[in-house]
Amino acid sequence: DTDPISSDRLNEEFYRATSAVFLESVYGYELKSPKDRFFVDNMTMNANLSKAALPTAFLVNLLPWMEYIPEWMPGAGWKKTAYEWRGQKDQAMGEVYEWAKKRAISGADDSSIVALTFKEAQAMGWDDAEVDSFCKNVATGLLAAGTESSTLAMLWFVLAMALYPEVQAKAQKEIDAVVGSNRLPTVTDRVKLPYIDRVLTEITRWHPSVPLGVPHICTEDNEYRGYRIPKGAMMAMTLDERVYKDADKFDPDRFLDPSVPLPPVFGWGQRICPGKHFFTEIFFLEVVMILATMNVEKCRDENGKQIIPTEETTENGAIARPVPFKVKITPRSEQHAELIRTAA
Structure with a gap:
């Protein structure tokens, strides 16, 4: 398929693939x-x-006294939303856990994380409520956090390959040789494949999936151990020019220097x-499979001019998602296309 593919479509495919693994x-x-x-519930x-993680999502986060406003009063619609989301969350956490728990008890499953954790918690003498609460929360945390962060990392990877074709070519050369x-x-x-490893590391430094910068913004001038922290300041450790030279540039080889710390x-x-x-293993496999078999390129307009996607992130989000973009993804050759068909 030579048609451009949107980041929304890529997000769907990566999210489903990662969810399947988790x-x-x-x-x-x-x-x-x-x-x-x-899958849909998660x-x-x-x-x-x-x-919900955004401080600006609901006015009650800024005005805590609104918690005591009756639900029927104007401006308290957020309470209805909160109840609905809590019910949905309980359903998402509970139904798949109960399914897995039954299989663990029957002996049909003895290798999943839920099955192993459930049996270990029981062996420690916990009561049923404690076992269920612990296992359910551990499982939900792994699934929810893993799928979202892995999906976003893959979106940033695809964008990086379109913006930095020389990195893609070098990575493909290493894969071909090995x-x-x-x-x-x-x-x-x-x-x-050390260069591929450096690509993975640079993706997580260049655009961390969960920077959590905005929720931790400094609300007033402050000082800590002699450091002045002005109001409105955010910490961006992976973009510190004192640590990472040309921090905005995607450069996997920066980690050849042993003095450069991992993000x-x-x-x-x-x-x-x-x-x-778990994340790094999945991330490696997805990245190396795409690099081995596909070329990621910038799209062109009707005049044949390349369309340069932006590196900006979406606003009003607790996670760092790239703004919508389109790229062209094609098999590197017919031989590579056949490898893809055979694997599918």
Whole structure:
């Protein structure tokens, strides 16, 4: 297909592909349709969560006393929305968990995260309510956070390949040298693909999926250990020019310098992201498969002039989603197209 593909369409495909992996590994559930109720429920919950996380989404966040306004009063419509979203959230968390729990109890599933966590929690002597609450929340956290962050990382990857074709060409050259063109890459190839690893790292530095900058904006002039923090300031650690030279540029080779730190996007210590390794494995496979078989290019207008997509993010969102864009994605050759057809 040589027609341009929109970021909205890419978002749908990446979200479904990532959800399938997480539903299988977390719940032991096979996703077969984009209309699947568990899939749709999780997607809706994530969308609502993204909206609810914004400090400016509801006036009550700025005026806490509004919590005590009766539901029937003008201006209290947010309460109805909150009740609806809570009900939807409970449904999204509960139904797929109960499905997985029954399989764990019957012995039909002994390898999913829910099944393993459920049995371990029971062995620790927890009561049923504690087991259900813990397992349900762990599973929901992995599914909700994993699908959203992985999908956004892939959107930024596609955009980067369109904007920086020299990076794409270098990555493809490395894959061709290690993997060849007669098979698709696998996880075991990763140790031999250091440039691909640097591409993955640079994606997470260049545009972190969940920067959480706006919710933590400084509301008044402040000072901390001698550092002045002016009102309205936001911390953008991965764009600090003192740490990352030409921080706005997408440059995977910046990490060849051992003095350049890895971006702190997964946190540290006890608060480190529990899905870090899971995310990087999925991210690697999706990226390396596309690079091995496809070319991502800028679109052209009716006069044949390249349309340069912007690197800006959407406004009023707690997550860093690129503004809508279009790219052209085509098989690198007929041989690569055949590899894709065979794998499908």
